[in-house]
Amino acid sequence: MKMRPQLFLVLMAGLCVTSTPLKKSEDKKKLLLVSFDGFRWDYDQDVDTPNLDQMALDGVKAKYITPPMLTMTSPSHFTTITGRWVEDHEVVHNMMFNTTTNLKVPHKQTLKRSEWWDNGVLPLWITAQNQGLKTASVFFPGGGASYRGQAVNRVLVAEVGHPDDNVTEWRQNIDMVMSWFSQEDFHLVTLYFGEPDNVGHAKGPDHPDRKKIIRQIDDIIGYLREAIDRHNLADSLNVIITSDHGMTTVKKRPQVDEIILNKYLNLLKLASFEILDYGGFGILTPRPGKEQEVVDALSNAPNLTVYKKHEIPESFHLGKSERLPPIVVMADLGFNLNSRLIVYVNKGDHGFHNGEMDMKTIFRAFGPSFKKNFVSEPFDSIHIYPLMCKLLQIQPEPHNGSVDATKDLLWSGGEPQRAGLSVALLLSVLVSSLWFS
Structure with a gap:
């Protein structure tokens, strides 16, 4: 024979x-990270979402993911893009503040303030650029700042008053991002949408308008997938879709006592700085020698827990922060904090303990490097950063995540099917x- x-x-x-690994730079896959602010883990379960459903069949999903403490937009997004706990990256609130000068800057006005974001930890954009890749950010928190003097290659930052629910702009932004990938050889783009957070705050997570915005999000997912095909990116682009936190109903009923902290202590006399009218999370600097008196007084208030910073549970990953004031106050789920008067108008909110299911959020992904029709167990959002570095084939900065947490999402070794x-x-x-x- x-x-x-x-x-x-x-x-x-x-x-x-067949046995030769992919080595050439042109074989590197591109990555789109999409965040829908305030998309709670179960928001697609009471709405018809054919595109999200199909995406789960064509890719992977987690049952849910756990955001960091704090469950706020800026701290959580910066954990995702750096892989560091909040006590390490030091973006400890949506508001930029200074406890000495009493400076308080609203969220959208912080987005270009590098002094708030640049605390020694490099986000993924800069790490990727330092290793030869092109990156861009569209409205993503932190993208508009400079880090050690280096800016993201291309940036769009939402201005104050910018509408978050304009579906025409949503489509335009997707078309723009796809052209960056296909025509200008960008490798990493982060794309942020301000919904369903706004609707969740204004109407509450159980309102019909929240379901309406989820249907709009599902439509834009379908448009995104069509755009990927139009630009011939299906074999080269990995997509991760996630969020920063969930949303819960604020208990505004006659039989529920509002938390007004000035009932329990004289804030003017005992505190030199506070942010207490901002949902379920508050911070406070006592006047010299008054720390224990403040703690004792706040311990008598209902529906909240008060911590001295150095006594915060280690699992919170907040206690080592140098930027946080000495006292941290956290309301029970659904209760909002008021300092002196009831000025709070939201019907839904976040900022509560990240162990609460209402604070959990979504993770979906598809593309050549991901398995198909795979559902993973829950994991922490801190692990998204090393996953993204693996997908981009770059060396990560020091981080608190682990590639082991997401390894089951990928084809063997993270290499695409061939x-x-x-x-x-x-x-x-x-x-x-x-x-x-």
């Missing part, structure tokens, strides 16, 4: 090609050729 030498050479060449005959099939052909020759 003799095998034709030409066939033997062809088969052996096939074996070598075309061509498998080793097993080639061996089968080889045996058959020997048998019948």
Whole structure:
């Protein structure tokens, strides 16, 4: 029995090609990170979402993910893009503040303030750029700042008053981002949408308008997938869709006592700085020598827990922060903090303990590097950063996450499926050729 030498050479060449790993720079996959602010983990379960459902079949999803403490927009997004706990990256609130000068800057006005974001921890954009990749950010918190003097290659920052629910702009932004990937060879783009957070705050998570905005989000997911195909990016672009926190109903009923902290202590006399009218999370600097008196007084208030900073549970990953004031106050789920007067108008909010299911959020992903129709167990959002570094094939900065938490989401070794005959099939052909020759 003799095998034709030409066939033997062809088969052996096939074996070598199939077992050769992807090395060339042009084989690097691109990555789009999409965040829908305030998308609670179960928001798609009471709404018809055909595009999200199909995306789960074509990719992977987690049952839910746990955001960091704090469950606020800026701290949570910065954990995702740096892989660091809040006590490490020091973006400890949506508001920029200074406890000495009493400076307080609203959220959207902080987005270009590098002094708030640049605390020694490098976000993924800069790490990727330092390793030869092109990056961009569209409205993503932290993208508008500079880090050690270096800015993100291309940035759009939402201005104060910018509408978050304009579906025409949503589509335009997707078209723009797809052209950056396909025509300008960008490798990483982060794309932020301000919904369903706004609707959740204004109407509450159970309102019909929240369901309406989820349907709008599902439509834009369908548009995104169509745009990926139009730009011939299906084989080169990985997409991660996630969020920063969930949302809960604020208990505004006549039988529920509002938390007004000035009932329990004289804030003017005992505190030199506070942010207490901002949902379920508050911070406070006592006047010299008054720390224990403040703690004792606040311990008598209902529906909240008060911590000295150095006594915060280690699992919160907040206690080592140098920027946080000495006292941290956290309301029970659904209760909002008021300092002196009831000025709070939201019907839904976040900022509560990240162990609460209402604070959990979503994770979906698809693309050539991800498995199909795979549901993973829950994991912490801190682990998204090393996953993104693996997808981009770059060396990460020091971080608190682990690639082991997300390894089951990927094809073996994170490499995409590859075309061509498998080793097993080639061996089968080889045996058959020997048998019948």
